[in-house]
Amino acid sequence: MPEILDRFKDPAVARMLAEKLRKLDGETVSIMEVCGTHTMAIFRYGIRSLLPESIRLVSGPGCPVCVTPVSFIDAALQLCRSKDVIITTFGDLMKVPGTGSTLTDEKRNGADVRIVYSPLDALDIAAGEPAKKVVFLSVGFETTAPVCALAVLRAKELGLHNFCLLSANKTMPQAMKVIAGDEKSNIDGFLYPGHVCAIIGTSLAEEIAREYGVPGVVTGFEPLDVLHGIISLTELIRRKENTVLNEYKRVVREEGNPTALNRLYEVFEPCDAVWRGFGAIPASGLAVRAKYSEFDAWKVFGLHEEAGREPEGCMCPMVLTGRVTPDKCRLFGKQCTPESPVGACMVSSEGTCAAYYRYGDRK
Amino acid sequence: MNEFITLAHGSGGKPMHELVGSLFKKYLANDLLLEGDDSARLTVQSGRLAFSTDSYVISPIFFRGGNIGKLSVCGTVNDLSTSGAAPLYLSCGFIIEEGFRVSELEEIVASMAATAAECGAKVVTGDTKVVPKGAADKLFINTSGIGIIPSDIEISGKNARPGDKVIISGTLGDHGCAVLLDREKLGIKSDIQSDCAPLSGMVRQLIDGAGSVHVLRDPTRGGLATTLNEIAQQSGVTIRLNEAALPVRLDTQGICGMLGLDPLYLANEGKMVCIVGKESADSALSILRNHKYGRDAEIIGEITDLPGNKVYLETITGGSRILDMLQIDQLPRIC
Numbered sequence: 001m002p003e004i005l006d007r008f009k010d011p012a013v014a015r016m017l018a019e020k021l022r023k024l025d026g027e028t029v030s031i032m033e034v035c036g037t038h039t040m041a042i043f044r045y046g047i048r049s050l051l052p053e054s055i056r057l058v059s060g061p062g063c064p065v066c067v068t069p070v071s072f073i074d075a076a077l078q079l080c081r082s083k084d085v086i087i088t089t090f091g092d093l094m095k096v097p098g099t100g101s102t103l104t105d106e107k108r109n110g111a112d113v114r115i116v117y118s119p120l121d122a123l124d125i126a127a128g129e130p131a132k133k134v135v136f137l138s139v140g141f142e143t144t145a146p147v148c149a150l151a152v153l154r155a156k157e158l159g160l161h162n163f164c165l166l167s168a169n170k171t172m173p174q175a176m177k178v179i180a181g182d183e184k185s186n187i188d189g190f191l192y193p194g195h196v197c198a199i200i201g202t203s204l205a206e207e208i209a210r211e212y213g214v215p216g217v218v219t220g221f222e223p224l225d226v227l228h229g230i231i232s233l234t235e236l237i238r239r240k241e242n243t244v245l246n247e248y249k250r251v252v253r254e255e256g257n258p259t260a261l262n263r264l265y266e267v268f269e270p271c272d273a274v275w276r277g278f279g280a281i282p283a284s285g286l287a288v289r290a291k292y293s294e295f296d297a298w299k300v301f302g303l304h305e306e307a308g309r310e311p312e313g314c315m316c317p318m319v320l321t322g323r324v325t326p327d328k329c330r331l332f333g334k335q336c337t338p339e340s341p342v343g344a345c346m347v348s349s350e351g352t353c354a355a356y357y358r359y360g361d362r363k
Numbered sequence: 364m365n366e367f368i369t370l371a372h373g374s375g376g377k378p379m380h381e382l383v384g385s386l387f388k389k390y391l392a393n394d395l396l397l398e399g400d401d402s403a404r405l406t407v408q409s410g411r412l413a414f415s416t417d418s419y420v421i422s423p424i425f426f427r428g429g430n431i432g433k434l435s436v437c438g439t440v441n442d443l444s445t446s447g448a449a450p451l452y453l454s455c456g457f458i459i460e461e462g463f464r465v466s467e468l469e470e471i472v473a474s475m476a477a478t479a480a481e482c483g484a485k486v487v488t489g490d491t492k493v494v495p496k497g498a499a500d501k502l503f504i505n506t507s508g509i510g511i512i513p514s515d516i517e518i519s520g521k522n523a524r525p526g527d528k529v530i531i532s533g534t535l536g537d538h539g540c541a542v543l544l545d546r547e548k549l550g551i552k553s554d555i556q557s558d559c560a561p562l563s564g565m566v567r568q569l570i571d572g573a574g575s576v577h578v579l580r581d582p583t584r585g586g587l588a589t590t591l592n593e594i595a596q597q598s599g600v601t602i603r604l605n606e607a608a609l610p611v612r613l614d615t616q617g618i619c620g621m622l623g624l625d626p627l628y629l630a631n632e633g634k635m636v637c638i639v640g641k642e643s644a645d646s647a648l649s650i651l652r653n654h655k656y657g658r659d660a661e662i663i664g665e666i667t668d669l670p671g672n673k674v675y676l677e678t679i680t681g682g683s684r685i686l687d688m689l690q691i692d693q694l695p696r697i698c
Contacts, residue, residue, distance in 0.1 A: 009679055010679075011607040011679040014681065015679075015681045017680070018680045018681045018682065019681075044625075045679065045682060045684075046676070046677070046678035046682025046683045047680060047682050048684075049683050049684065050681065117549055117622065223678070223680050338690040339690060349623055350623070358690065359684045359685055359687075360687075
C-alpha cells in the first residue's frame with residue numbers, strides 16, 4: 001500500500017499539475033473542500049501558494065471534532081466525574097473546551113480518561129475492567145461510524161455489558177444540502193472527501209449536482225489527487241457542467257461500501273443533530289437503535305444534551321460554514337492557539353483554524 | 364540475588380552494595396568507577412569541556428531497536444557530539460520502582476555498557492534510588508556526560524550562514540514510530556526499528572573529513588521541524604527545505620498517514636542535522652553515507668538570508684509553506 005501511495009506523490013507529475021493549476025486563470029470560482037483531511041493536505045503540500053487569483057478555496061464543515069457541539073463535551077465531562085466510569089476517546093477531543101473545563105483538565109484532576117486509536121481498543125479495556133463502565137466518545141462521519149457500530153456488535157457478541165457509546169456521530173448528506181442551498185456561502189463546486197465517499201458512494205454528490213446545480217469532484221488526499229481534483233473541478237465550474245467526477249476510483253465505488261453501511265445501520269438510526277455553526281439539522285446524526293440501547297450511553301446514564309454556551313467572541317460557527325476565514329476572528333492566534341484553544345476549529349488537528357495557524361495562510 | 368528490586372536495594376545498606384557489585388560494576392567497571400569514592404576524580408587535558416545532562420522516562424522501556432538504557436547513553440553522547448566533543452565520562456542515576464525485575468535491569472545495564480564502550484566513554488559515577496510501587500513508572504534514568512572539544516572546533520546552533528547546506532544523516536521519525544507501535548499495540552505489522560544509536564564516531568569522521576561543519580544538532584523531541592526552527596532563530600537565518608529530498612521510510616509514511624502524524628515532528632534518536640559550508644556539502648554527504656549510521660543521509664535544504672528566521676518547506680508540488688515548531692506533543696514519553 002505505501003508504494004501505491006508514493007506514486008501519488010510523484011514530484012515530477014506534481015510540478016506538471018501545479019504548473020497547469022497556476023495557469024488556470026479565468027472566471028473567479030469558489031471551491032469548498034468539504035473535509036478537514038483535504039484542508040490539511042492543501043496546507044501541507046503548499047497548494048494554496050500555487051493557486052491563481054481566480055481560484056478561491058473555502059474550508060468546509062468536514063472535521064468531526066469541530067462540528068461537535070459544546071453540549072456533547074459537557075455530557076462527556078459530566079460522565080467522567082463519576083468514579084466507576086472510564087472515558088475512552090480519540091485524542092482530538094481531549095482539549096476541546098466544554099463549559100468551564102476540558103477532558104484534559106478532568107484527567108489532571110483524577111478522572112480516568114484514556115486515548116484510544118479505535119473503538120475496538122475500548123472493548124479490550126472494558127474486558128479488562130469488569131467493575132467499571134467504559135464509555136467511548138463516538139464522534140465522526142460515515143468513515144468512523146461503521147467501526148463504532150462494529151464495536152457495539154462485538155460487545156454484544158462477547159457479552160460485554162460494561163461498554164457503551166456516547167454517540168455524536170454525524171452523516172454528511174443533510175449538512176451538504178444545507179450548504180449547497182445557502183445563498184450566502186456562494187460555493188461554486190465541492191471537493192468531496194474520498195474516505196466518506198468510499199462508504200456512502202457517489203449518489204450524494206450526484207444529487208447535489210442535479211438538484212442544487214453545484215458540481216463536484218470526489219478525490220483522495222495525496223498531492224496529485226488534490227491538485228488534479230482542483231483542476232478538474234475548476235474546469236467543470238467554468239464549463240457550467242453540473243456533474244460529478246469520481247477521481248478516486250482506486251478507492252471509491254459508485255455504490256460505496258454496502259457491508260460497512262449495513263453494519264452502520266444495523267446499530268444506528270438517523271436522528272436530528274446539532275452541528276456547531278449550523279444548529280440543528282434534521283436526520284443528520286446517528287443514534288443507537290433501541291434494540292442496542294444497553295450500549296447507548298445517553299440512555300444508560302440518562303443523559304440529556306443541554307444547550308451549551310459557545311465561547312464568547314469565537315467565530316467557529318462562521319468558519320465552519322465557509323463564511324469567513326479564520327484570520328478574520330479576533331481571537332485567532334491571540335487568545336486562541338493550538339496550545340490553548342478557545343474554539344473547536346483550533347483544537348482538532350484537522351480543524352480549519354489549526355491548519356491556518358500551523359501552516360500560515362500564504363494566499 | 365532476588366528476582367525483583369525491593370526498597371532495600373535503594374537503602375544504602377548491604378542489599379544495595381550487592382546490587383551495585385553484582386550488576387552495575389559487573390557491566391560498567393573501569394578504573395575510575397572501581398575506585399569506589401563518592402566522586403570520580405578526572406584528569407583532563409587543557410582546553411574546553413562539553414557537559415550535558417538528560418533524563419529518560421520513555422514508555423515502554425523496551426522497544427524495537429533499543430531500550431531505555433541504550434537510549435540514555437546515546438542521548439547524552441549525541442548531545443555532547445553536537446558541540447564536536449568526544450564523549451569521555453558519563454554519570455548515571457537510576458530511579459527504580461519497587462518490584463522491577465532484576466533480569467530486566469541487567470539487560471538494560473548491559474546495553475548501556477555496550478553502547479558506552481562503542482563510543483569510548485566510561486561510566487565513572489552513578490546512583491540508585493528505589494521508590495515505592497506507583498511512585499515511578501518502572502524505571503527512570505538520568506545520564507550526564509563530559510567530553511573534550513578539540514581546540515580548533517567551533518560548532519554551534521548560532522553558526523548557520525546563508526548559502527550553507529542542510530544535511531540529515533538518515534530517515535526521519537523512525538524512533539517515534541517504533542515507540543508508538545510498541546506502546547499502543549496498534550496491530551500494524553512493520554519491521555521499523557528505533558534508530559537509537561551513538562553518533563560520536565560518525566561525527567568525529569565528519570568533522571575531521573568535511574572541513575566547514577557549522578552546526579550539528581540531533582533532532583529528538585519535536586523532530587526535524589522543531590530542531591530547524593531552533594537553529595533558524597539561534598543563527599538569525601531562514602531555512603529552505605526541499606520536501607522531495609527528505610528521507611522518510613515508506614512504512615513511516617504509511618503509519619503517519621493512518622494516524623494523522625507528521626514524520627517531521629517525530630523524535631529521532633540516532634540522526635544528526637549537519638549544517639555545512641556549501642563547498643563541503645558533497646564530501647560531508649559521502650562521509651556520512653560511508654558510515655553505518657549515515658547510509659541514508661541526504662542534502663535536504665539550504666540556509667538563506669530571507670527575513671523572518673523561519674523554516675519554509677518547498678513541497679513536492681512546487682508550492683511552499685511554513686514549517687513551524689511543534690505545537691503540541693504528538694506523542695508523550697518518547698524519550
